[in-house]
Amino acid sequence: MFWHNYKYALKALCKNRMLVFWTTIFPFILAILFNLAFARLHDYDVFEPFNVAVVNDEAYQNEKVFSEAFKTLGEGDEKLFNIEYTDKDRAEELLENGDVDGYVYVVDGKKKVKIKENGTNQTVLTMTTEQISQSAKIIDDIAMSEIAKSAGQPVDVVAIYQNAVKVVTEAEPNVKDESHVMNVVSVEFYSLIAMACMQGAMLSCEMMNRCMPNITNRGKRVAIAPTRKGIIVASNLLAGYTMLFVSIIALIFFTRFILGVEYGDNIPFICLLAAIGGLTATMLGMFLSVILKTRESLKNVIIVVVTMLGSLFAGMFGAMKMFFDEMIPIANKISPVGLITDGFYSLYYYEDMTRFYINVISLVVISILLFVFSIRSLRRQRYDSI
Amino acid sequence: MKNVIDVKHLTKSYKSNKAVDDLSFAVKEGEILGLLGPNGSGKSTTMNCILSLLKFEAGEIKIFGKEMAPDAYDIKTKVGVVFQDVAVFDELTVYENIDYFCGLYVEDKATRAQYVEDALKLVGLEENKSQYPKQLSGGLLRRLNIACGIAHKPKLIFLDEPTVAVDPQSRNNILEGIKKLREDGATVVYTTHYMEEVEILCDRVIILDHGKIIASGTNDELKALAxxxxxxxxxxxxxxxxxxxxxxxxxxxxxxxxxxxxxxxxxxxxxxxxxxxxxxxxxxxxxxxxxxxxxxxxxxxxxxxxxxxxxx
Missing domain, CATH: 3.30.70.980 (YebC, transcriptional regulation domain)
Structure with a gap:
């Protein structure tokens, strides 16, 4: 019975054009678009430094790690930017006149970029600022953690910071080194893989709807069949997960071997995290499908909103991760999207795999909890209305 | 003849609206019972309560002498349901749809293959078995819906308004099919608001209004009330x-x-x-x-x- 249902669930799923597009084809399209967008980063012959301004006020100078790191991008033969340090009014004027492609400034400790139009230079400036900002935050975190470990003993703060910078810069090769540029690109593809994992929520919601009599007519038919609900649910979810897993693995190999994205030695870990992340997303979709007592279309919208919000918190759409880490620290600690992206970031930033495995284990635990809760809710269920 | 279904004092409300009000009736083995009533009279709600899909406030429901419950799998094996709304997979062919739903009841592949062929023949879809539901007309789609509900040769069949919005040819085919199912030994509960179908098909009729039985009996007994x-x-x-x-x-x-x-x-x-x-x-x-x-x-x-x- 399990394999009978699995076979047809998978068959129906593979022929569902809408789902196949959003879960399988769409991430591939994004991967190709990313690749086109970042193509210039690979080509150093055509990559010329461009003009940017920096609002060199007190707020900027207070961000020592960030400002030092940014400064290096305007130095040397292979510099990324021609940096002009100035005040805000002048920076605004330069931007208005088209003399710079954007300017960087700091407000309340937050690093911001102002651009006038969209283009490759603007993307590079925004991405690089975000990258340095994240690195600076990590350096701060590492240093603070070392200071905390001293338990009141006198510490050499400068030495600790220097060591933290060393740790990060060793994990993150010199910014002008080609491999680093590749890594910057890799991080964007990590986000893409994480997003592809989250499509599992949509898939599993669809698969759950098929066995819920209060949502679909097919669900009614399945509910009156003499087959245990657990078998139907498990085989449906496995079908959805099979499709998701194949799509994600295909995406990873497509980006690595067709688009040439450099993941270093991380591919097995990326595959592992993607597999676990996809499983968690699948369980999340199941859980939401069970607890949301509403019609199918609204349920799908809610699931998209939840996963997109999770993605936003997790920084998949820009530099929001740090902002939400500060505003709602718990969000990314329990959010599956947050854990998936953090797992990928930890692959990028840390030699030590502890943080990666903590994320993996957290995802497994969350998956189990979501599954158990959902199954308990589904057992012997009768409805108020269908 | 023994009772296949026993419903006693069934009561079901949707918030303050009483959809089924202290309903009691029995269905005898081998008969076609018509549940007749206008839209909103409680026919489908009664059926869904009997099938354990809906919660109800009060009452007792027994099928084949046993209490019906969501996990009463031994009862469910012998029950087939054709819902009012078409419930098939658009992504599967006619044959695959019937095979899929039949497979939830019948594990043996050879038996199932024969059952699927029988169902296709019963509803007259032999020539359409490779088509997808979207390629079928409304009437043929209804026939597929019926085939999916009865392919496993159930002993008790619920049909909830199976002929709504179908062409005369398909309607005749459906009604003939239901007669054939009864001839093969099935007990049928047929809900509809088409009195003509009830008169043609049913041995006994229960007329519902506002969730209550307002009359019941054979066609002649009911007409005698007029x-x-x-x-x-x-x-x-x-x-x-x-x-x-x-x-x-x-x-x-x-x-x-x-x-x-x-x-x-x-x-x-x-x-x-x-x-x-x-x-x-x-x-x-x-x-x-x-x-x-x-x-x-x-x-x-x-x-x-x-x-x-x-x-x-």
Missing amino acids: KIEEKVTIEIPDLAPEKLAGFDKIKNVSEVEYDNGILKIVYRKGKNNLIDMMEYLKENMIQYNKIFSERPTLNDVFLELTGKELRD
């Missing part, structure tokens, strides 16, 4: 008002209506109604063309009992 004996329609191209008034005076006539050359007369219960009317026509030398006589329908019964039409 105060009218028959309805006569006569084509009279030209009828003078004083002669029209005379029809009211004929014995047992309860209503007379003349419009556009058509005279309609409703008779109360009584004998020799037609003979009296023919004599009146002859005596008054009234020229007429055709005469039709109709027995009261279940709609007339419903109208008398509730004051409204079944299709209201």
